[in-house]
Amino acid sequence: MLASEGRPIAPSAVDFAAQLAARGQAAVHVLSIARVWGTAFGLPNPGLLPTKREWDEQRRLVADAVGTLRKRGIDATGQVLGTRGAAKRIVAEAYRHHCDAIVMTADLPRHWLIGNLLWSHEPYRVRRRSSIPVYLVVDAPN
Numbered sequence: 001m002l003a004s005e006g007r008p009i010a011p012s013a014v015d016f017a018a019q020l021a022a023r024g025q026a027a028v029h030v031l032s033i034a035r036v037w038g039t040a041f042g043l044p045n046p047g048l049l050p051t052k053r054e055w056d057e058q059r060r061l062v063a064d065a066v067g068t069l070r071k072r073g074i075d076a077t078g079q080v081l082g083t084r085g086a087a088k089r090i091v092a093e094a095y096r097h098h099c100d101a102i103v104m105t106a107d108l109p110r111h112w113l114i115g116n117l118l119w120s121h122e123p124y125r126v127r128r129r130s131s132i133p134v135y136l137v138v139d140a141p142n
Contacts, residue, residue, distance in 0.1 A: 001099040005086040005122035010105040013137040027075035087125035106136040
């Protein structure tokens, strides 16, 4: 599985997923999360759901990754989900699709206190939560 918590999927992560899939002659499922911002007074609130533009952006990211993988001859499917708990949902979808590994784009690791406050630290939460291998491709700033 090639997954994203909402950030653009780095070309290096697509390359790594393609190499893993080609080695095992496997298919790749691309998953991206459209962030739900929370609840209001414990009730779902439409104002906290992803906007149409955010959904379209996530669909475009998934379509680009699937297109790149298919050009390389790898069977690929894609999906966009909306959730507040991205790490939990990514791991659950990986188990549901019987994936052997999860590949994600990640920032450089941060101190645990700061990292736990950031949405961009989600790939590290996926790695902690998952019992299958999680490969984090660090997208270093240029």
